[in-house]
Amino acid sequence: MAFTQSPLPYDPGALEAHNMSARTFEFHYGKHHAAYVTNLNNLVKDTPMADMPIEEVIKTSFGDADKVGIFNNAAQVWNHTFFWSSMKPDGGGTPTGDLAAKIDSDLGGFDKLKEAFKTAAATQFGSGWAWLVLDNGALKVTKTGNAENPLVHGQTPLLTLDVWEHAYYVDFQNRRPDFISNYLDQLVNWDFAAQNLAACS
Amino acid sequence: MKKFVQSLMSGLAIALITSMVFTAFPATSSAALVQLPPLPYDYAALAPSIDAETMQLHHDKHHAGYITNLNAALEKYPALQNQSVESLLQNLDQVPEDVRKAIQNNGGGHVNHSMFWTIMKPDGGGQPTGTLATAIQSTFGSYEAFQEKFEKAGLSQFGSGWVWLVTNPQNQLQIISTANQDNPLMQGLYPIMGNDVWEHAYYLTYRNRRADYLKGWWNVANWDEIEKRFVSSANYSSANYNSVNYSSANY
Numbered sequence: 535m536a537f538t539q540s541p542l543p544y545d546p547g548a549l550e551a552h553n554m555s556a557r558t559f560e561f562h563y564g565k566h567h568a569a570y571v572t573n574l575n576n577l578v579k580d581t582p583m584a585d586m587p588i589e590e591v592i593k594t595s596f597g598d599a600d601k602v603g604i605f606n607n608a609a610q611v612w613n614h615t616f617f618w619s620s621m622k623p624d625g626g627g628t629p630t631g632d633l634a635a636k637i638d639s640d641l642g643g644f645d646k647l648k649e650a651f652k653t654a655a656a657t658q659f660g661s662g663w664a665w666l667v668l669d670n671g672a673l674k675v676t677k678t679g680n681a682e683n684p685l686v687h688g689q690t691p692l693l694t695l696d697v698w699e700h701a702y703y704v705d706f707q708n709r710r711p712d713f714i715s716n717y718l719d720q721l722v723n724w725d726f727a728a729q730n731l732a733a734c735s
Numbered sequence: 736m737k738k739f740v741q742s743l744m745s746g747l748a749i750a751l752i753t754s755m756v757f758t759a760f761p762a763t764s765s766a767a768l769v770q771l772p773p774l775p776y777d778y779a780a781l782a783p784s785i786d787a788e789t790m791q792l793h794h795d796k797h798h799a800g801y802i803t804n805l806n807a808a809l810e811k812y813p814a815l816q817n818q819s820v821e822s823l824l825q826n827l828d829q830v831p832e833d834v835r836k837a838i839q840n841n842g843g844g845h846v847n848h849s850m851f852w853t854i855m856k857p858d859g860g861g862q863p864t865g866t867l868a869t870a871i872q873s874t875f876g877s878y879e880a881f882q883e884k885f886e887k888a889g890l891s892q893f894g895s896g897w898v899w900l901v902t903n904p905q906n907q908l909q910i911i912s913t914a915n916q917d918n919p920l921m922q923g924l925y926p927i928m929g930n931d932v933w934e935h936a937y938y939l940t941y942r943n944r945r946a947d948y949l950k951g952w953w954n955v956a957n958w959d960e961i962e963k964r965f966v967s968s969a970n971y972s973s974a975n976y977n978s979v980n981y982s983s984a985n986y
Contacts, residue, residue: 565943606893659840660895660915660933680894698894699934700943708796708935 535585537578537608539571540615548623552720558704566700567614574607588612589685596686609681613663613694620693622723629724633731640673648718650675655697655714664714666693666727668734690734693727767816768806771799772849780857784951786940794852797935801844801916808834808841820846824920843916847897847929854928854964856957867927867962874908881910885930886949888912895933898949899926900961902968925968928961 546559574591578584583591583604591608595601628644629637641647647666654677655664662679667689669676676684684691695717702713774794779787809816812831815823820842823830830838862878863871875881881900889898892912899911901924908927911919919926930936930952937948 561942569943602893659836662894700938703934703938707939708792708800 536575537571537588537611539568539611540618542618544618544623549621549721552623552625553705553716554621554721555705558701561704562696562700563614563618567611570607570610570614574604574611577604577607592683592685596682606681609683609686612685613681613683613696616691617663617694617696619726620695620723621717621721622726625721625723626719627724629728631728633724633728636673636731641675647673647675651695651718652711652714655695656711658697661698664695664697665689665691667691668731690730692730693722693724695722768809769802769820769845771802772852774852776857781855781955783940784955785855785937789935789937789939792939793931793935794848797933798845798848801841801848804837805841805845808837821918821920824918825923827921839921840916843918843921846918846920847916847931850926850929850964851931854957854960855955856960857955859956859958860954861956861958863958863962865962867958867965870908870965882953884910886946889930889932889949890946892932897929897931899924899929901926902965902971906969925971927964927968928956 542559542563546563547556549559550556575584578591583594586594588608588611592605592612595605595608598605628634634644637644637647641650651664651666654675658664658677658679660679662677663683665676665678665684667674667676667684669684669687669689673692674689676689678684683694695714697710697714702710706713706716771794774790777787778790778794781790805820811834815830815834815838820838823838824842824846827835827839862868868878871878871881875884885898885900888910889912892898892914894914896912896914896917899913899919901909901911901919903909903924909924911924912932913919913921919929930949932945932949937945941948941951
Protein backbone atom coordinates (compact mmCIF):
# COMPACT_ATOMS: atom_id res chain seq x y z
CA MET A 535 0.00 0.00 0.00
CA ALA A 536 1.46 3.33 -1.00
CA PHE A 537 1.99 6.20 1.42
CA THR A 538 -0.31 9.14 0.74
CA GLN A 539 -0.03 12.86 1.46
CA SER A 540 -2.36 13.94 4.26
CA PRO A 541 -4.67 16.79 3.29
CA LEU A 542 -3.88 20.24 4.67
CA PRO A 543 -6.04 20.83 7.77
CA TYR A 544 -7.04 24.28 6.42
CA ASP A 545 -7.27 26.13 3.12
CA PRO A 546 -3.84 27.01 1.57
CA GLY A 547 -4.80 30.69 1.85
CA ALA A 548 -6.05 30.40 5.43
CA LEU A 549 -2.83 31.68 7.01
CA GLU A 550 -2.31 34.47 4.48
CA ALA A 551 -3.57 37.12 6.93
CA HIS A 552 -1.00 35.79 9.39
CA ASN A 553 1.98 36.13 7.07
CA MET A 554 2.22 32.61 5.67
CA SER A 555 1.13 33.02 2.06
CA ALA A 556 -0.86 30.74 -0.22
CA ARG A 557 2.19 30.97 -2.50
CA THR A 558 4.32 29.38 0.22
CA PHE A 559 1.79 26.54 0.60
CA GLU A 560 1.63 26.09 -3.16
CA PHE A 561 5.31 25.08 -3.05
CA HIS A 562 5.76 23.85 0.50
CA TYR A 563 2.72 21.56 0.51
CA GLY A 564 2.24 21.16 -3.25
CA LYS A 565 5.88 20.54 -4.24
CA HIS A 566 8.23 19.84 -1.30
CA HIS A 567 5.89 17.71 0.83
CA ALA A 568 4.44 16.00 -2.23
CA ALA A 569 7.91 15.15 -3.56
CA TYR A 570 8.91 13.49 -0.27
CA VAL A 571 5.81 11.27 -0.56
CA THR A 572 6.61 10.36 -4.18
CA ASN A 573 10.28 9.69 -3.40
CA LEU A 574 9.41 7.55 -0.38
CA ASN A 575 6.99 5.43 -2.39
CA ASN A 576 9.58 4.92 -5.12
CA LEU A 577 12.25 3.92 -2.59
CA VAL A 578 10.20 1.39 -0.60
CA LYS A 579 8.30 -0.12 -3.53
CA ASP A 580 8.27 -3.92 -3.34
CA THR A 581 10.05 -3.95 0.04
CA PRO A 582 8.62 -4.83 3.49
CA MET A 583 8.79 -1.14 4.41
CA ALA A 584 6.02 -0.36 1.93
CA ASP A 585 3.53 -1.95 4.34
CA MET A 586 4.88 -0.53 7.61
CA PRO A 587 3.36 2.41 9.47
CA ILE A 588 5.47 5.44 8.54
CA GLU A 589 6.72 5.82 12.13
CA GLU A 590 8.20 2.32 11.86
CA VAL A 591 9.86 3.17 8.56
CA ILE A 592 11.43 6.21 10.24
CA LYS A 593 12.69 4.33 13.29
CA THR A 594 13.90 1.32 11.29
CA SER A 595 15.81 3.29 8.67
CA PHE A 596 17.39 5.84 11.06
CA GLY A 597 21.17 5.50 11.24
CA ASP A 598 21.29 2.85 8.49
CA ALA A 599 23.78 4.06 5.89
CA ASP A 600 22.03 2.05 3.16
CA LYS A 601 18.65 3.57 3.95
CA VAL A 602 19.51 7.27 4.22
CA GLY A 603 17.22 8.18 1.33
CA ILE A 604 14.32 6.24 2.83
CA PHE A 605 14.86 7.85 6.23
CA ASN A 606 15.13 11.37 4.81
CA ASN A 607 11.96 11.10 2.75
CA ALA A 608 9.88 9.20 5.32
CA ALA A 609 10.83 11.59 8.13
CA GLN A 610 10.14 14.61 5.95
CA VAL A 611 6.70 13.23 5.04
CA TRP A 612 5.91 12.80 8.74
CA ASN A 613 7.49 16.10 9.85
CA HIS A 614 5.52 18.16 7.35
CA THR A 615 2.20 16.51 8.20
CA PHE A 616 2.94 17.25 11.86
CA PHE A 617 3.94 20.83 11.02
CA TRP A 618 0.68 21.63 9.19
CA SER A 619 -1.25 20.63 12.33
CA SER A 620 1.12 22.66 14.51
CA MET A 621 -0.42 25.79 12.97
CA LYS A 622 -3.98 27.08 12.57
CA PRO A 623 -5.74 30.21 11.37
CA ASP A 624 -5.91 32.66 14.30
CA GLY A 625 -3.28 30.68 16.15
CA GLY A 626 -0.90 32.06 18.74
CA GLY A 627 -2.13 33.05 22.17
CA THR A 628 -1.15 31.08 25.24
CA PRO A 629 -1.53 27.42 26.21
CA THR A 630 -4.13 26.56 28.83
CA GLY A 631 -5.01 23.69 31.18
CA ASP A 632 -2.61 20.81 31.80
CA LEU A 633 -0.19 21.94 29.12
CA ALA A 634 0.13 25.40 30.66
CA ALA A 635 0.68 23.88 34.11
CA LYS A 636 3.34 21.53 32.75
CA ILE A 637 5.09 24.39 30.93
CA ASP A 638 5.24 26.25 34.25
CA SER A 639 6.58 23.28 36.19
CA ASP A 640 9.01 21.84 33.58
CA LEU A 641 10.19 24.92 31.69
CA GLY A 642 9.74 27.77 34.15
CA GLY A 643 6.76 29.38 32.43
CA PHE A 644 5.46 30.36 29.02
CA ASP A 645 7.93 33.23 28.49
CA LYS A 646 10.83 30.86 29.14
CA LEU A 647 9.36 28.34 26.69
CA LYS A 648 9.03 30.98 24.00
CA GLU A 649 12.58 32.15 24.56
CA ALA A 650 13.95 28.58 24.41
CA PHE A 651 11.91 27.81 21.28
CA LYS A 652 13.11 30.99 19.53
CA THR A 653 16.72 30.17 20.36
CA ALA A 654 16.41 26.56 19.19
CA ALA A 655 14.77 27.57 15.90
CA ALA A 656 17.20 30.43 15.23
CA THR A 657 20.36 28.47 16.04
CA GLN A 658 19.57 25.34 14.01
CA PHE A 659 22.35 25.93 11.47
CA GLY A 660 21.19 25.04 7.97
CA SER A 661 18.03 23.06 7.34
CA GLY A 662 16.05 21.52 10.19
CA TRP A 663 13.30 21.74 12.76
CA ALA A 664 12.52 23.12 16.23
CA TRP A 665 10.36 21.02 18.57
CA LEU A 666 8.46 20.93 21.82
CA VAL A 667 8.70 17.31 23.00
CA LEU A 668 7.92 15.09 25.94
CA ASP A 669 11.12 13.34 27.00
CA ASN A 670 10.85 10.81 29.84
CA GLY A 671 7.77 12.59 31.10
CA ALA A 672 9.24 16.10 31.01
CA LEU A 673 8.73 18.88 28.48
CA LYS A 674 11.80 19.89 26.49
CA VAL A 675 12.59 22.25 23.62
CA THR A 676 14.88 20.69 21.01
CA LYS A 677 16.17 21.17 17.48
CA THR A 678 17.11 18.66 14.77
CA GLY A 679 19.04 18.89 11.51
CA ASN A 680 17.60 18.16 8.05
CA ALA A 681 14.97 15.38 8.37
CA GLU A 682 15.82 14.09 11.84
CA ASN A 683 12.96 14.10 14.33
CA PRO A 684 12.24 13.30 18.02
CA LEU A 685 10.74 9.86 17.24
CA VAL A 686 14.22 8.46 16.66
CA HIS A 687 15.32 9.70 20.09
CA GLY A 688 12.43 8.05 21.92
CA GLN A 689 10.73 11.39 22.53
CA THR A 690 7.11 12.31 21.85
CA PRO A 691 6.77 15.37 19.60
CA LEU A 692 4.09 17.84 20.72
CA LEU A 693 4.70 20.71 18.31
CA THR A 694 7.12 21.69 15.53
CA LEU A 695 8.38 24.53 13.37
CA ASP A 696 10.07 23.94 10.01
CA VAL A 697 13.19 26.11 9.66
CA TRP A 698 14.31 24.88 6.26
CA GLU A 699 14.70 28.04 4.17
CA HIS A 700 11.91 26.88 1.84
CA ALA A 701 9.49 27.29 4.78
CA TYR A 702 10.03 31.04 4.98
CA TYR A 703 12.04 32.37 2.04
CA VAL A 704 9.03 33.46 -0.04
CA ASP A 705 7.44 35.37 2.86
CA PHE A 706 10.41 36.43 5.01
CA GLN A 707 13.54 35.91 2.82
CA ASN A 708 16.59 35.71 5.11
CA ARG A 709 14.73 36.97 8.20
CA ARG A 710 14.34 33.68 10.08
CA PRO A 711 13.93 35.37 13.51
CA ASP A 712 10.88 37.29 12.19
CA PHE A 713 9.42 34.05 10.81
CA ILE A 714 9.87 32.38 14.21
CA SER A 715 8.25 35.26 16.10
CA ASN A 716 5.36 35.33 13.66
CA TYR A 717 4.80 31.60 14.17
CA LEU A 718 4.66 32.00 17.95
CA ASP A 719 2.54 35.15 17.83
CA GLN A 720 0.04 34.28 15.09
CA LEU A 721 0.23 30.68 13.87
CA VAL A 722 1.05 28.19 16.59
CA ASN A 723 -1.72 25.72 17.48
CA TRP A 724 -1.53 25.15 21.25
CA ASP A 725 -4.66 22.97 21.12
CA PHE A 726 -2.72 20.49 18.96
CA ALA A 727 0.17 20.43 21.45
CA ALA A 728 -2.32 19.96 24.33
CA GLN A 729 -3.98 17.03 22.49
CA ASN A 730 -0.61 15.39 21.89
CA LEU A 731 0.26 15.79 25.56
CA ALA A 732 -3.12 14.40 26.66
CA ALA A 733 -2.60 11.36 24.40
CA CYS A 734 0.51 10.49 26.41
CA SER A 735 -1.22 10.21 29.77
CA MET B 736 63.23 80.69 9.86
CA LYS B 737 65.20 77.79 8.47
CA LYS B 738 65.04 76.10 11.85
CA PHE B 739 61.28 76.66 11.97
CA VAL B 740 60.84 75.11 8.52
CA GLN B 741 63.00 72.19 9.54
CA SER B 742 60.99 71.73 12.68
CA LEU B 743 57.74 72.03 10.71
CA MET B 744 59.00 69.48 8.18
CA SER B 745 60.02 67.02 10.86
CA GLY B 746 56.68 67.57 12.59
CA LEU B 747 54.93 66.84 9.30
CA ALA B 748 57.10 63.77 8.79
CA ILE B 749 56.20 62.48 12.22
CA ALA B 750 52.53 63.17 11.57
CA LEU B 751 52.79 61.44 8.19
CA ILE B 752 54.58 58.41 9.60
CA THR B 753 52.14 58.25 12.49
CA SER B 754 49.20 58.35 10.11
CA MET B 755 50.81 55.69 7.91
CA VAL B 756 51.36 53.47 10.88
CA PHE B 757 47.76 53.82 11.94
CA THR B 758 46.55 53.27 8.41
CA ALA B 759 48.60 50.14 8.04
CA PHE B 760 47.71 48.88 11.50
CA PRO B 761 44.27 50.09 12.48
CA ALA B 762 43.22 49.40 16.08
CA THR B 763 45.41 46.44 16.95
CA SER B 764 42.69 44.43 18.65
CA SER B 765 40.59 44.30 15.49
CA ALA B 766 43.43 44.22 12.94
CA ALA B 767 42.51 40.83 11.57
CA LEU B 768 38.76 40.84 11.96
CA VAL B 769 37.10 39.87 8.73
CA GLN B 770 35.43 42.35 6.38
CA LEU B 771 32.78 41.69 3.78
CA PRO B 772 34.47 41.65 0.36
CA PRO B 773 32.57 43.76 -2.16
CA LEU B 774 30.66 41.93 -4.85
CA PRO B 775 32.83 42.21 -8.00
CA TYR B 776 29.81 43.11 -10.18
CA ASP B 777 26.29 44.59 -9.86
CA TYR B 778 23.52 42.67 -8.13
CA ALA B 779 21.73 42.30 -11.47
CA ALA B 780 24.81 41.28 -13.45
CA LEU B 781 24.17 37.53 -13.27
CA ALA B 782 20.50 37.64 -14.29
CA PRO B 783 18.66 35.66 -15.49
CA SER B 784 20.70 32.77 -14.05
CA ILE B 785 20.65 34.45 -10.63
CA ASP B 786 18.24 37.34 -9.99
CA ALA B 787 19.29 40.68 -8.47
CA GLU B 788 17.26 40.30 -5.26
CA THR B 789 18.85 36.93 -4.57
CA MET B 790 22.34 38.39 -5.11
CA GLN B 791 21.62 41.31 -2.81
CA LEU B 792 20.21 39.16 0.01
CA HIS B 793 22.87 36.51 -0.48
CA HIS B 794 25.79 38.94 -0.31
CA ASP B 795 24.51 41.74 1.94
CA LYS B 796 22.56 39.59 4.42
CA HIS B 797 23.68 35.96 4.38
CA HIS B 798 27.43 36.49 3.78
CA ALA B 799 27.46 39.56 6.03
CA GLY B 800 25.71 37.54 8.75
CA TYR B 801 28.40 34.86 8.69
CA ILE B 802 31.06 37.57 9.06
CA THR B 803 29.29 39.15 12.05
CA ASN B 804 29.14 35.79 13.80
CA LEU B 805 32.70 34.85 12.78
CA ASN B 806 34.07 38.12 14.14
CA ALA B 807 32.20 37.61 17.42
CA ALA B 808 34.08 34.31 17.81
CA LEU B 809 37.43 35.86 16.76
CA GLU B 810 37.00 38.70 19.24
CA LYS B 811 36.79 36.17 22.04
CA TYR B 812 40.18 34.72 21.07
CA PRO B 813 42.34 37.52 19.56
CA ALA B 814 45.19 35.04 18.94
CA LEU B 815 43.06 33.36 16.29
CA GLN B 816 43.07 36.61 14.34
CA ASN B 817 46.72 36.04 13.42
CA GLN B 818 45.76 33.08 11.24
CA SER B 819 43.86 33.09 7.98
CA VAL B 820 40.31 31.82 8.23
CA GLU B 821 41.30 29.07 5.79
CA SER B 822 44.03 27.94 8.15
CA LEU B 823 41.55 27.87 11.06
CA LEU B 824 39.25 25.64 8.99
CA GLN B 825 42.13 23.30 8.21
CA ASN B 826 42.98 22.98 11.90
CA LEU B 827 39.60 23.12 13.58
CA ASP B 828 40.73 20.64 16.23
CA GLN B 829 43.17 23.29 17.47
CA VAL B 830 40.48 25.97 17.76
CA PRO B 831 39.10 26.46 21.31
CA GLU B 832 36.12 24.20 21.76
CA ASP B 833 33.60 26.85 22.71
CA VAL B 834 34.04 28.69 19.38
CA ARG B 835 34.88 25.69 17.19
CA LYS B 836 31.38 25.20 15.78
CA ALA B 837 30.98 28.96 15.27
CA ILE B 838 34.26 29.09 13.29
CA GLN B 839 33.35 25.98 11.30
CA ASN B 840 29.93 27.34 10.35
CA ASN B 841 30.66 31.04 9.99
CA GLY B 842 34.29 30.82 8.90
CA GLY B 843 33.15 28.26 6.35
CA GLY B 844 30.29 30.53 5.32
CA HIS B 845 32.73 33.40 4.81
CA VAL B 846 35.38 31.46 2.86
CA ASN B 847 32.80 29.65 0.73
CA HIS B 848 30.95 32.79 -0.29
CA SER B 849 34.14 34.82 -0.85
CA MET B 850 35.17 32.20 -3.41
CA PHE B 851 31.66 31.90 -4.83
CA TRP B 852 31.42 35.58 -5.89
CA THR B 853 34.74 35.38 -7.75
CA ILE B 854 34.06 32.18 -9.67
CA MET B 855 31.00 33.73 -11.28
CA LYS B 856 30.86 36.60 -13.76
CA PRO B 857 28.42 38.28 -16.11
CA ASP B 858 28.49 36.64 -19.56
CA GLY B 859 30.33 33.70 -18.08
CA GLY B 860 29.90 30.14 -19.16
CA GLY B 861 31.52 28.48 -22.12
CA GLN B 862 34.02 25.81 -21.29
CA PRO B 863 37.27 25.60 -19.35
CA THR B 864 40.49 25.78 -21.32
CA GLY B 865 44.14 24.91 -20.76
CA THR B 866 45.34 22.49 -18.10
CA LEU B 867 41.98 22.44 -16.32
CA ALA B 868 40.18 21.38 -19.50
CA THR B 869 42.73 18.59 -19.96
CA ALA B 870 42.38 17.44 -16.35
CA ILE B 871 38.57 17.44 -16.56
CA GLN B 872 38.74 15.46 -19.80
CA SER B 873 41.07 12.83 -18.37
CA THR B 874 39.27 12.55 -15.02
CA PHE B 875 35.64 12.57 -16.10
CA GLY B 876 35.84 11.55 -19.79
CA SER B 877 34.36 14.78 -21.12
CA TYR B 878 33.22 18.22 -20.04
CA GLU B 879 29.59 17.09 -20.41
CA ALA B 880 30.19 14.06 -18.20
CA PHE B 881 31.79 16.37 -15.59
CA GLN B 882 28.79 18.72 -15.69
CA GLU B 883 26.37 15.84 -15.28
CA LYS B 884 28.26 14.42 -12.30
CA PHE B 885 28.57 17.86 -10.66
CA GLU B 886 24.84 18.56 -11.06
CA LYS B 887 23.93 15.14 -9.71
CA ALA B 888 26.11 15.64 -6.62
CA GLY B 889 24.51 19.06 -6.07
CA LEU B 890 21.03 17.62 -6.38
CA SER B 891 21.79 14.73 -4.01
CA GLN B 892 23.11 16.94 -1.19
CA PHE B 893 20.15 16.63 1.19
CA GLY B 894 19.42 19.88 3.01
CA SER B 895 21.76 22.86 3.00
CA GLY B 896 25.25 22.51 1.55
CA TRP B 897 27.65 22.88 -1.34
CA VAL B 898 28.82 20.85 -4.32
CA TRP B 899 32.53 21.11 -5.12
CA LEU B 900 35.21 20.37 -7.65
CA VAL B 901 38.33 19.81 -5.53
CA THR B 902 41.86 18.49 -5.85
CA ASN B 903 43.09 15.85 -3.45
CA PRO B 904 46.66 15.69 -2.05
CA GLN B 905 47.74 13.81 -5.20
CA ASN B 906 46.42 16.78 -7.18
CA GLN B 907 43.66 14.71 -8.76
CA LEU B 908 40.24 16.22 -9.45
CA GLN B 909 37.22 14.99 -7.48
CA ILE B 910 33.59 16.00 -7.12
CA ILE B 911 32.27 16.05 -3.56
CA SER B 912 29.43 17.66 -1.65
CA THR B 913 29.51 19.03 1.89
CA ALA B 914 26.76 19.82 4.39
CA ASN B 915 25.89 23.31 5.56
CA GLN B 916 28.97 25.60 5.26
CA ASP B 917 31.66 22.92 5.58
CA ASN B 918 34.61 23.69 3.31
CA PRO B 919 36.73 20.99 1.59
CA LEU B 920 39.81 22.39 3.40
CA MET B 921 38.39 20.77 6.53
CA GLN B 922 39.11 17.39 4.98
CA GLY B 923 42.43 18.25 3.37
CA LEU B 924 40.99 18.90 -0.07
CA TYR B 925 41.48 22.09 -2.08
CA PRO B 926 38.34 23.80 -3.45
CA ILE B 927 38.68 24.61 -7.16
CA MET B 928 35.05 25.63 -7.55
CA GLY B 929 31.84 25.24 -5.58
CA ASN B 930 28.16 25.86 -6.12
CA ASP B 931 25.93 26.87 -3.22
CA VAL B 932 22.87 24.61 -2.91
CA TRP B 933 21.40 26.21 0.20
CA GLU B 934 17.83 27.12 -0.73
CA HIS B 935 18.66 30.82 -0.19
CA ALA B 936 20.92 30.59 -3.27
CA TYR B 937 18.06 29.87 -5.64
CA TYR B 938 14.63 29.89 -4.01
CA LEU B 939 13.38 33.29 -5.24
CA THR B 940 13.83 32.32 -8.90
CA TYR B 941 13.79 28.53 -8.95
CA ARG B 942 11.71 27.60 -5.87
CA ASN B 943 11.96 23.82 -5.33
CA ARG B 944 13.65 23.23 -8.70
CA ARG B 945 17.27 22.89 -7.60
CA ALA B 946 18.09 20.88 -10.73
CA ASP B 947 17.16 23.85 -12.94
CA TYR B 948 19.31 26.19 -10.82
CA LEU B 949 22.30 23.85 -11.17
CA LYS B 950 21.83 23.74 -14.96
CA GLY B 951 21.38 27.52 -15.27
CA TRP B 952 24.44 28.21 -13.12
CA TRP B 953 26.90 27.12 -15.84
CA ASN B 954 25.98 30.31 -17.74
CA VAL B 955 27.69 32.44 -15.08
CA ALA B 956 30.72 30.23 -14.36
CA ASN B 957 33.96 32.25 -14.49
CA TRP B 958 36.33 29.69 -16.00
CA ASP B 959 39.33 32.06 -15.98
CA GLU B 960 39.16 32.33 -12.20
CA ILE B 961 38.39 28.64 -11.73
CA GLU B 962 41.41 27.72 -13.83
CA LYS B 963 43.61 30.07 -11.75
CA ARG B 964 42.47 28.21 -8.66
CA PHE B 965 43.29 24.90 -10.31
CA VAL B 966 46.80 26.07 -11.16
CA SER B 967 47.26 27.32 -7.56
CA SER B 968 46.08 24.00 -6.19
CA ALA B 969 49.24 22.31 -7.44
CA ASN B 970 51.13 24.27 -4.76
CA TYR B 971 48.62 23.27 -2.12
CA SER B 972 48.97 19.51 -2.11
CA SER B 973 52.33 19.47 -0.37
CA ALA B 974 52.07 22.69 1.62
CA ASN B 975 49.67 24.54 3.85
CA TYR B 976 47.03 26.93 2.63
CA ASN B 977 48.95 30.09 3.56
CA SER B 978 51.59 29.32 0.95
CA VAL B 979 49.04 29.30 -1.84
CA ASN B 980 48.87 32.59 -3.61
CA TYR B 981 45.83 32.95 -5.78
CA SER B 982 44.01 36.05 -6.81
CA SER B 983 41.09 35.95 -4.41
CA ALA B 984 43.02 34.90 -1.33
CA ASN B 985 43.14 38.39 0.19
CA TYR B 986 40.04 38.08 2.36
